[in-house]
Amino acid sequence: MAVPKRKKSRSRTRSRRAQWKAAPLTLVACENCGQTKVPHHLCANCGTYDRRQVVEV
Amino acid sequence: MPQPKKGARLGGSPAHQKLILANLAKALFEHDKITTTEAKARLLRPYAERLITKAKKGDLHNRRQVLAVLRDKDIVFRLFDEIAPNYENRPGGYTRIIKAGNRKGDNAPMAVIELVEALTVQQTAVREAEAATRRATKEKAEKAAAPAAEVVEEAPAVEAEAEAAEATEAEAAEKE
Numbered sequence: 001m002a003v004p005k006r007k008k009s010r011s012r013t014r015s016r017r018a019q020w021k022a023a024p025l026t027l028v029a030c031e032n033c034g035q036t037k038v039p040h041h042l043c044a045n046c047g048t049y050d051r052r053q054v055v056e057v
Numbered sequence: 058m059p060q061p062k063k064g065a066r067l068g069g070s071p072a073h074q075k076l077i078l079a080n081l082a083k084a085l086f087e088h089d090k091i092t093t094t095e096a097k098a099r100l101l102r103p104y105a106e107r108l109i110t111k112a113k114k115g116d117l118h119n120r121r122q123v124l125a126v127l128r129d130k131d132i133v134f135r136l137f138d139e140i141a142p143n144y145e146n147r148p149g150g151y152t153r154i155i156k157a158g159n160r161k162g163d164n165a166p167m168a169v170i171e172l173v174e175a176l177t178v179q180q181t182a183v184r185e186a187e188a189a190t191r192r193a194t195k196e197k198a199e200k201a202a203a204p205a206a207e208v209v210e211e212a213p214a215v216e217a218e219a220e221a222a223e224a225t226e227a228e229a230a231e232k233e
Binding site: 038040041042044049054055 | 090092155156157158169171
């Protein structure tokens with residue numbers, strides 16, 4: 001069975017993992033309450049979408 | 058060979074998917090607005106709208122077909138006698154899906170699916186006017202496309218005549 005010949009150095013491991021990055025979240029201000037929210041989603045703060053009350057908060 | 062449908066199946070088996078969709082439709086017609094996962098909402102939308110279209114037709118055959126799916130006379134009554142009349146002059150698009158963020162626990166994307174409001178008189182008028190303008194521009198474009206070919210054929214001849222006339226005028230001027 002094929003097995004690794006050499007131990008991966010800490011440097012290699014860490015260099016590889018340095019590329020694990022979280023993408024920044026796109027956020028917009030809610031039209032109704034001004035809180036930041038995910039675009040094209042219900043506002044979690046005031047429960048409106050497109051200036052219309054969709055759910056009671 | 059039967060072709061499997063595209064996309065994931067809810068619940069795992071065809072029977073379970075049918076039950077899930079029927080139950081979701083029942084809940085939707087009872088409460089007008091339900092919160093569910095986005096995948097379920099996306100599958101429920103065409104399913105529920107087909108039932109509403111049947112309810113709009115409103116005869117006994119359609120009522121029996123809907124009853125075979127929903128299996129609850131109270132909800133079918135509400136669908137046929139309260140919900141369907143609202144959508145008399147709306148050509149489809151009876152539901153609205155609004156994304157509502159991810160669920161705590163399993164991080165599933167959630168959505169609110171709701172029955173849209175009845176069209177107001179004003180909205181109906183606006184829509185009719187828009188449809189009329191669309192029709193008018195379409196007819197105009199068709200008319201313009203048809204005589205355009207004739208005009209192109211005539212144009213060079215007319216230009217040639219005009220040039221000839223100018224040339225003779227110029228010659229006449231030189232002679233004088």
